Amino acid sequence: MSRKPMVIVMATLIIGLTWMVYAPTSPPTRTKIDVSLLGPQVGERVPDFSLPDQNGQLHNLNSIMGPNGALLLFHRSASW
């Protein structure tokens, strides 16, 4: 039985690892942003939270929920 294949595998690994360590710091490949894929999708449950409102009262999913559901708006800022 030849040991050659194992040697090749090892060599490839070493070359690969060396490249990873010494490769110039090129920016990692970047996935283009697609907002339609971000966050909970249709059919998924949204994460619960506990946040104070403008009067300091705490709210979670349960407290904002109406009998038929809720509209949850995320906006940039109220200050600009």
Added chain:
Amino acid sequence: MELQDRLEELESSGIGVAAISYDSQEVLAAFAERRGITFPLLSDDGSSVITEFGILNTVAMEGLGPNQDDPDVVADIHKYVAASVFDSQQLRRTIVGTPYPGTFMLDANARVTSRFFEEFYRERNTTSNVMLKLGIGLTPIAAVRGTTAQLKFTAYPSNSTVTAGTRFSLAVEVEPNPDMHVYAPGAETMGYRVIGLNMAPSEHVRFEPVSFPESEIYHFKPLDEYVPVYQKSFTLLQEAVVDASPEAEAALAELDALTLSGSLDYQACDDAICYPPASVPLSFTLDLERLDYQRAIPR
């Protein structure tokens, strides 16, 4: 805030309302006071909930980081962060921590039933438009009513005031007279004229394809044809976006209102007679509002 104006209708439809931003409680208190907002404005100071939801605007951070000159990053910044914001060092910092703005509609078990997120920074859906698309009871505003020999219609915009970037809809509710039907998409292959809301191109408004509700099949016995039609009251929705380019914003600043013209085109038939195709002119006038750059407490 437009959402406040629609609060009563949402609540009477059994829908709870809340808004989340990274603002401090003080900023939100001042904003609520200034705008008369009564629903919860939730303070996610530190953006942990925005991050947990997975909708944190990460482009803003990339634009301040080592890859800020990467052409892909630059392209996304132009898409998701206004260039004017990015030109200002101060605004660059304030946008870090903001979400991609959008709306989730949840059922009573907190599952998403629909979601509305914008592809471009400057464009935004109005609450009324979201409600109209979801069929949530919306009181028609600035409605135009009309009657023809074969049908009645009510035409109204989702919003009577728009600004650069507003995504809104024009709605036309059509009620065919008893025993009358008009043709739905699919009927054109059988030689019938499908009802259409045909808006004339506008310099400042981009029109999306008209959305048609589900139709029913009508069996026309003399020809043994099965044709998609509308016999009961239905609504056509024409979604539209006001141009949000800086050039358009400058041009719109000179105007007080936008008038959008078009026509409701249809062919109506009953069991015996097919009436000639008809065209009813329609026009919608929307007030223009400047973008709100009013600030509360500086952060």
